[in-house]
Amino acid sequence: MARRHLSSDEQALWNALARSVRPLRPGTRLPEQPSLPLPASGAPTRLKGQPPAPMRPDPPRTPAKVLDANWERRIRGGTLTPDMTIDLHGHSLSAAHVRLNQSLATALTRDARVMLIVTGKPPKSGGSGGDPRRGAIRGEIGHWLETSSYADRIASVRLAHPRHGGDGAIYVILRRKK
Structure with missing residues (x-):
């Protein structure tokens, strides 16, 4: 499967996320830029005759951190x-x-x-x-x-x-x- 590079907006979001993460083991580093898998056709895949997945409202993008x-x-x-x-x-x-x-x-x-x-x-x-x-x-x-x-x-x-x-x-x- 081909991989694509992040857009500048995606890169900025990744960098913001990476700065907010504390590694489980000290000294562990996150990759600088992840590459995202890209479907061969560039479109979401689904089986023929299968209805599209229903759209669900997106929750707020801020990660839900763990509470007690x-x-x-x-x-x-x-x-x-x-x-x-x-x-x-x-x-x-x-x-x-x-x-x-x-x-x-x-x-x-x-x-x-x-x-x-x-x-x-x-x-x-x-x-x-x-x-x-x-x-x-x-x-x-x-x-x-x-x-x-x-x-x-x-x-x-x-x-x-x-x-x-x-x-x-x-x-x-x-x-x-x-």
Whole structure:
């Protein structure tokens, strides 16, 4: 199978990810640039007559870092109580980005641990006539969080429990002050 080189955007994302990883064994190095396998036709492969895989909404791109069992149980059970909530849906992308950064700064000064960020539901798959801009904030929120000046203070990003908005919201768990 042929291999392709990363685009400049993919390379920048890889470098950001590589900088955020701590090796299990000291002295272990990550490869400088991974090469991705490319299908022979350049298109996703599927068997003839097989329907295409359904499109699922992408979760925020910020990696879900490991939390202890207590946090996981509280998230799964919906017993997590957000210290701060912001609602971004209905805002323009630039206004939502500014509001997110202001809210992160406020949460950190208040020593908040859990932020609930309402982004709005992801776009509905299938059917035509829907708003093509639907889900724009949700599509960008992961990138905004990982490139934020507060990224090192974010412990984890998770989809919210249905009682807090489900697919239309995320929890941002902030690290304690050092």
